[in-house]
Amino acid sequence: MTPLDKPVRREVQIGDQAYTLTIDPDGLKLVPKGKRNGLTLKWTELVNGDAALATALQASLASG
Structure with missing residues (x-):
């Protein structure tokens, strides 16, 4: 297996909104x-x- 030693970024489409997923x-x-x-x-x-x-x-902190 390949170790995860640096960030991997991918674009994800959820509904009509585009997101960036960083692992x-x-x-x-x-x-x-x-x-x-x-x-x-x-x-x-x-x-x-x-x-x-x-x-x-996180959701409660973001809405406050």
Whole structure:
């Protein structure tokens, strides 16, 4: 297998919105294309089952 030692970026179309997905050694980040802020998820959160909690927290902070 190839180790993930640098960020990999891909464009993802979700509905009619384009997003940039970045996968790196720390986790992944999904950002609306042309923006800087988006959803960040660390691998440890995903593996430990804390992904839903982390996502809810980020959403509540972003709306405030």
